[in-house]
Amino acid sequence: MKLLLLFLFLLSNTKCEEPSDVYICNNGKTKKYHLSTNCRALRNCSYKTLKITLEKAKKDGKTLCGWEKQ
Ligand SMILES: [Zn+2]
Numbered sequence: 001m002k003l004l005l006l007f008l009f010l011l012s013n014t015k016c017e018e019p020s021d022v023y024i025c026n027n028g029k030t031k032k033y034h035l036s037t038n039c040r041a042l043r044n045c046s047y048k049t050l051k052i053t054l055e056k057a058k059k060d061g062k063t064l065c066g067w068e069k070q
Pocket of ligand 1: 039040041042065066067068
């Protein structure tokens with residue numbers, strides 16, 4: 001029982017860290033995407049923040065914002 005709970009915990013944890021959705025500033029010309037809405041670059045955005053999939057962001061030629069380089 002304990003093992004099962006641990007397994008479920010690990011599973012949900014892994015799911016959480018997979019960044020399938022990213023955020024962009026909806027100014028129509030941004031080339032950056034952000035992993036968090038709390039990013040300082042995104043907070044400077046005076047347009048609406050848009051949530052898109054990472055796949056679409058990459059397809060559009062967007063790259064990870066410089067504040068969030070890993
Ligand atoms: Zn950012």
